[in-house]
Amino acid sequence: SITIGILALQGAFAEHQIRLQNLRLKRKIETVLVKTPEDLQRCHALIIPGGESTTIALLARLSGLLEPLKEFIRVKPVWGTCAGAILLAQSVTGAKKDGQELLGGVSIDIARNGWGSQVESFEAPLDVTGLQDPSVPFTGIFIRAPVVLALEPDAPIQVIARLAPHLLPEPAEDENDPRTVVALRQGLHLLTTFHPELTQDDRFHDYFARKCVFPTVPGVVVG
Ligand code: GLN
Numbered sequence: 001s002i003t004i005g006i007l008a009l010q011g012a013f014a015e016h017q018i019r020l021q022n023l024r025l026k027r028k029i030e031t032v033l034v035k036t037p038e039d040l041q042r043c044h045a046l047i048i049p050g051g052e053s054t055t056i057a058l059l060a061r062l063s064g065l066l067e068p069l070k071e072f073i074r075v076k077p078v079w080g081t082c083a084g085a086i087l088l089a090q091s092v093t094g095a096k097k098d099g100q101e102l103l104g105g106v107s108i109d110i111a112r113n114g115w116g117s118q119v120e121s122f123e124a125p126l127d128v129t130g131l132q133d134p135s136v137p138f139t140g141i142f143i144r145a146p147v148v149l150a151l152e153p154d155a156p157i158q159v160i161a162r163l164a165p166h167l168l169p170e171p172a173e174d175e176n177d178p179r180t181v182v183a184l185r186q187g188l189h190l191l192t193t194f195h196p197e198l199t200q201d202d203r204f205h206d207y208f209a210r211k212c213v214f215p216t217v218p219g220v221v222v223g
Contacts, residue, residue, distance in 0.1 A: 003030045004213060005043035006049060007049060009055075010051045011083060015195075016205075017031050019196070019204075028214075045216070051083045070104070077190070081196065087102055088104070089146075090106065090107050114147025121143040124139075124142070128160055128161040141198045148182075151178055158185045161181075161192075188212055
């Protein structure tokens with residue numbers, strides 16, 4: 001079977017584990033809550049949950065996980081949700097110089113809490129390219145969510161979900177505005193600025209397992 005780790009230093013890691021355990025593919029998947037470099041070594045793939053990105057980064061440093069995580073991201077699939085998406089970004093606009101340690105891996109610039117304090121959280125229906133039952137929108141739950149500010153022009157990024165432009169704090173005129181991007185893939189990695197683990201809908205976890213993880217593990221056949 002395949003081992004998918006969930007970084008379990010702080011944040012919504014338990015909810016991700018429940019969603020993975022719910023999948024129809026579950027007999028092919030084992031889950032591990034990752035708290036140490038040894039836990040990480042057992043994993044074929046990793047989810048970095050939402051929470052507080054500065055806290056997660058600090059705890060990763062204290063646990064000796066910072067360098068092992070960076071190395072892991074170079075070679076294995078990683079999915080970052082919300083705070084996890086911030087940690088996967090290559091840069092954070094507005095971060096204090098010594099205030100935010102990043103793991104990198106995805107060629108975007110992102111802003112923390114980019115919806116402003118008057119919009120702490122909201123839900124929005126999303127059309128996501130490649131999910132099962134595509135006619136059923138996926139409920140995006142955004143909680144103090146980051147906003148994508150820029151995609152590196154030549155990076156092999158596939159945007160898989162956008163928010164309607166009129167929902168942005170400052171409405172976008174152009175539907176290609178990077179701030180509408182809420183889910184994307186780059187190489188092995190998946191990034192969502194919202195929280196699929198807080199819904200009862202397993203399709204995003206199924207997507208990560210089937211599209212990002214299983215193809216990297218030889219000998220595993222997905223039925
Ligand atoms: N605002 C948090 C941060 O900056 C992310 C919020 C979340 O993960 N729900 O890390």
